[in-house]
Amino acid sequence: MTPEKMASEKTAVEKQGLTTDSRARKPRSEGTPDNPLAAELTRQLGSKKVLHHLSERLNYRYDAIQFGVTPLCVVLPESTADVVAAVKVARAAGIPIVGRGAASGLSGGVTPLQESLVISFTRMTRLEVFPERREAVAQPGVVTLKVTEAARPHGLFYPPDPASFRTSTIGGNLGENAGGPMCFKYGVTGDYVKALEFVDEGGDVHRVTREAFDLAGLLIGSEGTLGLMTEATLRLIPPPKFTRTLMAHFAEVGQAAEAVSAAIAAGAVPAKLEFMDRACTNAIEDYLHLGLPREAEAVVLVDTDGNDLNTVDAELELVAQACQGAGGVVKLAADPAEADALWQARRSISPALGRIRPQRMNEDIVVPRSALPQVVREIRALGDASGLHLVQFGHIGDGNLHPNIMFDPRIEDEGAVHDLAHKIALVAIRHGGVLSGEHGIGTMKRDFMTDAVDPVTLQALWNVKKALDPAGSLNPGKILPEQPGGPHARP
């Protein structure tokens, strides 16, 4: 922790009417909590559901990519009733509330920006599968992968597969409307939600389906700024019987983008269609030594799937021909083990990049596929000109790219990082694209919203926010840029 951060900790604790000394004397005391908020929550929920020591609270200020302000208190609810109680206590105290899943997010969605109550849903892990209805009912703390694990014995699965699906939770996936490689063919988290339960800013519980006035759809992807989702009814589907995998590499990034466009134009609907640039491939090689082609400027990974092997093979062949036509070298995975090794490369991007620099700024732009060659080249040129370490990868089938700027805040200028990130966002917008495909806006891309969304629409979004959270107590500072006149100034 930096000295500045310690100083702000001290201020936080002092605001609660306690001295730094008293805190120092009982670093992990089981006694009375350090602040009135924690004391009241402990009184109502019991000490096992409330974390109030600084050493504990420090763990709840970050997501996978960004630091925030250490929360005043953390509640670990075990039921919707616990969430209701926590919301009511925080509201009465005028303390903001930040919901949190596994914190594997990549946009700062769960990092508190003020002294807040963090509600961490990791203990709400009830999961039931209803095979006849092809549904699962999941609490927000259920790890994403567990849904498919529970569904598989019934011949069903849950398609949304963010790279972090072994650790991420359904609640976090709902909050960010998470995607993943399979989402090109199968759709994102929100496409699989049939009903939601949520707790609003006042502590009232709502159960909503996807009828007229799709309140459920509004909450999905709203990063906990409109309500706290406490249960989801998820749609399950039968898994495809067969999957085939190929990798292709290219001497130039634009060729990869052209191959993708050609394959899709030829009628292929791959289940997954992923892209990694040379910097990305080399980061993975340094980390895992999988034998990826280090010299290639671009690598594309493709799955086709379905219930008929001939069709699945034919579709993969269409992709292979498109890759070769664009100048690529194609390698088909000989068996499931080889396919799995290739996909392990894709899933390892995040940890691999973490070894290059301690921090990164992760973009999530989506551009029309036809603009991909030009966009990838422009972003590469911006990265080269900046002198910063830039890698590109993403779900290229969707036009969803993740340019990542790797940096060390001790030796590199964060202003320059932000500036490059802004330029990349502007490239996407200029080519008819959007800021976020699956990671959410969070804090990371919030400043770019004024470039991407016109003022009257931002005002409409603020009006919706105020309609559902009039006091602005739910995850303040996320998604929407501040309005002139203050965060909750009425127009």
Add this chain to the structure above:
Amino acid sequence: MTPEKMASEKTAVEKQGLTTDSRARKPRSEGTPDNPLAAELTRQLGSKKVLHHLSERLNYRYDAIQFGVTPLCVVLPESTADVVAAVKVARAAGIPIVGRGAASGLSGGVTPLQESLVISFTRMTRLEVFPERREAVAQPGVVTLKVTEAARPHGLFYPPDPASFRTSTIGGNLGENAGGPMCFKYGVTGDYVKALEFVDEGGDVHRVTREAFDLAGLLIGSEGTLGLMTEATLRLIPPPKFTRTLMAHFAEVGQAAEAVSAAIAAGAVPAKLEFMDRACTNAIEDYLHLGLPREAEAVVLVDTDGNDLNTVDAELELVAQACQGAGGVVKLAADPAEADALWQARRSISPALGRIRPQRMNEDIVVPRSALPQVVREIRALGDASGLHLVQFGHIGDGNLHPNIMFDPRIEDEGAVHDLAHKIALVAIRHGGVLSGEHGIGTMKRDFMTDAVDPVTLQALWNVKKALDPAGSLNPGKILPEQPGGPHARP
């Protein structure tokens, strides 16, 4: 028109400061419009875009199923700018605004409930297909079928297929989030919308994608109560290469529901899975003489589709076995012509029912598939007990049923019709279902919303409505039941 309706017309005209006499003297005059609203709209938009004569306005008071109040004026915009101008004029005059497509809706979504400005989008028919992006950009007046017709030469199609797709418009489909038989496998209108342009209640134009705070998703299905959609970017997909069709009939309605559950449990994902009861089949036979089995208590129509003929046949065989296992008699369509004849039966339900009684109350409940046998039987029993003419059909694969009460308001009690409709809605809710799968709530099911949605959630929906339409000028009286204290009472 009934004498009562004429009387209310007179009041409407008189409110505009004109006598019945002056109207009678110039029934189709090309001169100055009859009322100040029409005069100002004509001044701004020109007379060719404004309908103000009673004989013209009378055509804009109904949808496919329900009558409303004759509008004060009708605008036929040709551009988003025209819509903006019309909204600003109506707002300045304090007149409500009702958007309207082909008016083929089945829930009263476009019937004015007050003296209103109707904005009829039938002239906004610009449609462009972007094959490389697999997208179509459509104005709201584009007829649904035209999207697929324009996409087909590029090897693409647009799946949502409401029964009225030869006449319904994209704008109306967006307003009601319309479904159709293919939606079981392919999803509803909202699943194919990538971006929207809409005009808000103040006349500001918004362009929104499906990012965080999914404003587009909120507008879809909101029946014009939150904004007027003026353009949609629609996702297109490659059509399946092969389709196979079967019909099965059953001696008892519950058997049909059981067959459907068994087929889906066995792993079949039919493209379409439709159900018609005996009353429905007989209505179609009386109308078209297609040779449907009149004695069967239930008929099921099924399509399977895909790119591999063996798989498509195998999937149809799974369905056939499930139908036979439940006691059904199966007939496979020998060729596309036979398949088309079977589907013609399904598409003809609405006109066929129109011959039985002049009016109908059309429900759109969705229940868990496992509850279908019980729900279908309970509704049949309610119909029999009521003495009213009840037919049942629907997208049984989704659990989406359309119980229809046919009645003649001259000889049958509308109170009894409403009472039966309410009882049917309560059956759906008791079995864990919802009120509307694809037709919207409109006016028809608005009163049942208090049974289906709890008070705190209704309040949240009202808060969202007020956030985007503070004066309540957009399609007032639809979807949300009035609050105690008046339609726009703040809590």
